[in-house]
Amino acid sequence: MRAGLGFLVAGYVLSQFYRAFLAVLAPVLDAQIGVRPEDLAISSGLWFLAFAVMQMPVGWALDRIGPRRTAAVLLALGGGGGAAVFALAQGPMALHLAMVLIGIGCSPVLMASYYIFARMFPPAIFGTLAGAIIGVGSLGNIAGAAPLAALVELAGWRETLWGLTAVTLLVAGAIWRLVQDPPRATVAGGKSEGSVLDLLRLPGMWAIVILMAVAYAPAASVRGLWAGPYLGQVFGADAGTIGTVTLVMALAMVAGNFAYGPVDRIFRSKKWPVFGGNLLAAICLAGLWLAPDAGVWTAAALLAGLGLFGASFPAIMSHARAFFPPHLMGRGVTFINMFGIGGAGLMQFASGRVFAAAGGDVPGGDVAGAYGILFLYFLVPLVIGLGLYLFSRDSRG
Secondary structure (H helix, E strand, O other), X not given: OHHHHHHHHHHHHHHHHHHHOHHHHHHHHHHHHOOOHHHHHHHHHHHHHHHHHOHHHHHHHHHHOOHHHHHHHHHHHHHHHHHHHHHOOOOHHHHHHHHHHHHHHHOOHHHHHHHHHHHHOOHHHHHHHHHHHHHHHOHHHHHOOHHHHHHHHHHOHHHHHHHHHHHHHHXXXXXXXXXXXXXXXXXXXXXXXXXXXXXXXXXXXXXXHHHHHHHOHHHHHHHHHHHHHHHHHHHOOOHHHHHHHHHHHHHHHHHHHHHHHHHXXXXXXXXXXXXXXXXHXXXXXHHHHHOOOOOHHHHHHHHHHHHHHOOOHHHHHHHHHOOOOHHHHHHHHHHHHHHHHHHHHHHHHHHHHHHHHOOOOOOOOOHHHHHXXXXXXXXXXXXXXXXXXXXXXXXXX
C-alpha cells in the first residue's frame, strides 16, 4: 500500500504540473501554432471545469468500484490521452480538447488518496496526511515553471509532451498494479446506501462548502495566470524576476499545505485555524487591491503571503471529512473537492473579463488600477465566504 500511495502522490504531482504548465508554454505555442494567451486562459479554465464535473462520478466510483481502478483507468485514458492530443495539436481547439481530457484524467488521483486516508487511517491524522500529499504534489507546480522551460528549450515542446504522455501512462499502470482497495463500507442491511443529498443535510456543511468554493480560487488563479502578467505590466519585471517571485509564491503554497495539515491538532479545532488563515489571505489580497503598485518586492511579499495562507484546501477538507459517514466517504470528499476546483475554474474564466472591463487591455490605461480591481474581485467572495463560514459546526476529532 505504501508503494501504491506513492504512485497516487506521483499522479497528483502530474495533476499539479498539468494545471500550471500552460504559462510556461505560452510563448512557444503562440509562435509556432498561433495560440494566444486568451486561448490558454480558456484551456486552463476548461481543465478546472472538467476536473470539477468529474468529481461526483469519481465519488460514486470510489465508493462502489474502489480507488485502484478509478484512478488508474481515468489517468491512463484521460491524462495519457490528453497529453498525446496536446503533443499533436495544431491550434487552440486541439488544446482545449487536450486540457479537458487531462482534467478528466487528473480528477481522481487526489481524492483516491483521501478516500484511502479516510477509510484506513485514524481520523485525527487525516489533516496531516491530506496536507502532506498536497505539499508534495505541489512540487509539480514548481516543475511546471523553470524546469519545464529548460526542458522545452532543450528538447522541444512536442517532444516534451510525448515524454509526459509516457510518464502519465507509467504512473497509471503502477497505480493499477500496486494500489489496494479498502473494504467496501456498508450501512445497516449490508448495502452502500445514501446519496450526496445526505451530505447537505449535515449541520453547517453548507457553510464549509461555500468557503471551499471561494478559498482556493485566489491563490490558484493568481499563481497560475495573473502573477506573471501583473509583475511584468505593472513593474516592468523581467523574466528572471517573474520566475523568482512566482517560485517563491509556489514554495509558499507548498509550505502552507504542510503547515495547515497538523494545525487542527495543535489548536484542537478544525474550524478556527481555517478561519484565521483565510482571514490573513484576505488581508494580503486587500493589500494588493489597495496598493497594487507599491513596489515589486512589496507585491512579492503579499503574493507569497497569499500563497502561504491561501493553501487551506486540506484543512477545509479535513473539517468537512469529520462529518462524513464511511459509506459516503468517496462522494463526500469529491463533493467538497468539486466546489474547490469548480469555484477556481469559474472565477478563473471570469477573471479575464473583469480585468478587461477594468481597462487592463486599454493601451496607455491605468494597468495598476485594473489589477487592483482584479484582486478586489478575488477578495470580495472570500470575505463573504468567511462570514458564512462562522455558521459552520466545529470539530475536534
